[in-house]
Amino acid sequence: MSSPLGSVRRPEHTGDRRCWPCTVANSLVLVAVSVAVAFVSRVAALAVLVLGAVAIAVRGYLVPYTPHFAPALGAVFPVDFHEEPGPSGSLGREADGEDVLAALVAADVIVADGETLYLTDEFRERWRREVAALRELADGRFVAAVADAAPRASGARVERRRGHTAVVVEPDTGSVTDERRLAYPVALAEVGAVRALAGRVSDPGIRAAAAEPLRRFLETCPSCEGRVEETTAQQCCGAPTNPREGPQAVLACADCGERLATL
Ligand SMILES: [Zn+2]
Incomplete structure (x- = not known):
């Protein structure tokens, strides 16, 4: 009824x-x-x-x-209006999606079964280990790893605001507008992916560009190891959605709620 x-x-x-x-x-x-x-x-x-x-x-x-x-x-007003951070930035710059996919298939990172793509178990395990190691790093060493994984970066810094941690990649151009802001769990996932790809994909630009599409294969949360599930972007007051586009499908951690990828 x-x-x-x-x-x-x-x-x-x-x-x-x-x-x-x-x-x-x-x-x-x-x-x-x-x-x-x-x-x-x-x-x-x-x-x-x-x-x-x-x-x-x-x-x-x-x-x-x-x-x-x-x-x-x-x-x-000094009231926390449940500010919902927008989608996280990524390490990689624009790259041809076909080139990235071809490199990942050639490196045995991804296997295609018809239209469906899968991550190989071996790469998933390698990626998980890299993320676990990064999670243990103190800020100083973590930002060094981020700057190392990001192409054309001069450095990186950690910013904590309202309980939300972000990693800002500083570009070698020195221009603030070229800075990229990654949510901490996304930075863990992407830097871990770039490191896991080292030795398999030779082009550092392709490694960085692959980090963002690889996030869609996450099954556990990089920061708390919670289960990753498909959901819609939270439509709280801090994040009005575009009524024409409707709710956006995202991957988020079922435990900590961190948004990990936009589908
Ligand atoms: Zn989590």
Whole structure:
């Protein structure tokens, strides 16, 4: 039986995905409006309060377009508006996908079965070992490994903000606009992949370019070893999605929630 609230329910903003700062902000607005209405009519104020509370409960928010303006509010007020980092950058620069795939097949990293591509067990194990070794490194040695794996990089640095760790690859051009920001688990996966490819794929540009497509083969999380599953990008208030494109299919860790690849 379909619920009468079914058509107004917004599962993407409620339940596990509810953004509490948005809920609190909307509740405060609702109380303020109800108090204002109470000067005119107490019955109307009660109706506003009840209807507003129902809307916040089933829709996740009341004020229209909260998911669109909340990130801007979050930047002004010292409230964590559940900032959802966008998709991570990658070590590699533009490369021909056919060349990368051909190199990976020739190196016995990937095998094709009809339309489906698989990672060889041997490469997966080698990659896993490299990632495990990188995870043990202190920041200084880790950023050296990142800079070493990234083509045309002069260095790298670790940045920690709001509980989110990113690795920034500094380009040899010295231009800030050429910097690439990788989420920490993505950096682990990509640098591990580049290192696992050493000795198998001779072109360092192809090794770096292969790192991003290889992330789609991850089965365990590079940072916590949790199970990787296919899901959709979180549509919280911090990350309004493009309504024309719909929710984006991503690979994310079932344990820590880190987004590991966009499908
Ligand atoms: Zn994880």
